[in-house]
Amino acid sequence: MSEPTATLLISCPDQKGLVATFANFIYSNGGNIIHADQHTDFEAGLFLTRIEWQLKDFQLSRDMIAPAFAAIAKPMQAVWQIHFSDTIPRLAIWVTKQEHCLLDLLWRWQGKELHADIPILMSNHNDLQSVAEQFGLDFCHIPINKNNKIQQEARQLEVLRNYRIDLVVLAKYMQILTPEFISQFPKVINIHHSFLPAFAGAKPYHRAYERGVKIIGATAHYVTADLDEGPIIEQDVVRVSHRDTVADLIRKGKDLERVVLARAVRLHLQNRVLVYGNRTVVFA
The missing domain is CATH 3.30.70.260 (ACT domain)
Incomplete structure (x- = not known):
C-alpha cells in the first residue's frame, strides 16, 4: 500500500x-x-x-x-x-558464529522484503564482522562468559538504547539471555532448531537422530525467561529417514531455520502477531 x-x-x-x-x-x-x-x-x-x-x-x-x-x-x-505502516522499526541482529540465518535475513532486507532498518549486528565473537561490513552495518563485539554475563548484558542494553532498537532477532545467537535482560527488553525473537516443544535446549539434531525421528523442524518464538518456551510465531518441518546422518539433519534443518525465522520476523514487522498468555494468534 x-x-x-x-x-x-x-x-x-x-x-x-x-x-x-x-x-x-x-x-x-x-x-x-x-x-x-x-x-x-x-x-x-x-x-x-x-x-x-x-x-x-x-x-x-x-x-x-x-x-x-x-x-x-x-x-x-x-x-x-x-x-x-509508515513507522519503520529498527532491528538489531545478534549472532555467534553461524551465518546462514543472518545472511538470509540480510538478503531479504536488501531485497526490500523486510520493512525495517537494520543498523547494527551484535555478536559475542568476531567471526561475522566481515558480513556486517559487506552490508554496511555497524558491528558490536561483546564477548560473554558465565563470569561477566550481567555486566556484558548491561552493555548490550546500552547499545540497544543508543541505536533506538525496537526488536532483537537472535539469528543463531548461542547464549541464553537472563530474565533480568528480558524484563528490560522483552521484544526478542529466537530461532530454535527443533519442532518445539520437542528437543528443547542444546543439540536437538543429535537427540533427534538418536531418537530415530521421521520429521525434524524449526521454531521461531518470542524469548521469555523460560528457555525455548516462549510464544511460538512460526514453525515448519521436513521429512527425514533412517538413511540420514546427523550431518544430513543439520543441513536440512538449516534450510528450515532460514525460512522459519524470516517468516516470523516478517509477520512481526507486519503487526500480524498477537500474544496472549504463552500463545499467539497469527493473522497471516
Whole structure:
C-alpha cells in the first residue's frame, strides 16, 4: 500500500457487539477498513482481532487515535496496540558464529522484503564482522562468559538504547539471555532448531537422530525467561529417514531455520502477531 495505514491489535473478554463497536469507531471517524481478521478462544473466553484501515481522510490525527480508542477499550477490559505502516522499526541482529540465518535475513532486507532498518549486528565473537561490513552495518563485539554475563548484558542494553532498537532477532545467537535482560527488553525473537516443544535446549539434531525421528523442524518464538518456551510465531518441518546422518539433519534443518525465522520476523514487522498468555494468534 502506498497510502499509510493504521493497525489495531486487540484482545479482550468475549462479549456481544465487539466487531460492530470496533468497526464503528473507524467508520464514524471517516476510516476505510482494508483488512480485518478475528479469532475467539472459547476456552480462555477471549476475543482477538486485527483491524487495518487507511489513514487518508481519517478525521482523527495520529496522536489522537490512541486516547480516543482508549475510551472505548477501557470498559471492555481490552488490551491493545496501535501501529502505523509508515513507522519503520529498527532491528538489531545478534549472532555467534553461524551465518546462514543472518545472511538470509540480510538478503531479504536488501531485497526490500523486510520493512525495517537494520543498523547494527551484535555478536559475542568476531567471526561475522566481515558480513556486517559487506552490508554496511555497524558491528558490536561483546564477548560473554558465565563470569561477566550481567555486566556484558548491561552493555548490550546500552547499545540497544543508543541505536533506538525496537526488536532483537537472535539469528543463531548461542547464549541464553537472563530474565533480568528480558524484563528490560522483552521484544526478542529466537530461532530454535527443533519442532518445539520437542528437543528443547542444546543439540536437538543429535537427540533427534538418536531418537530415530521421521520429521525434524524449526521454531521461531518470542524469548521469555523460560528457555525455548516462549510464544511460538512460526514453525515448519521436513521429512527425514533412517538413511540420514546427523550431518544430513543439520543441513536440512538449516534450510528450515532460514525460512522459519524470516517468516516470523516478517509477520512481526507486519503487526500480524498477537500474544496472549504463552500463545499467539497469527493473522497471516
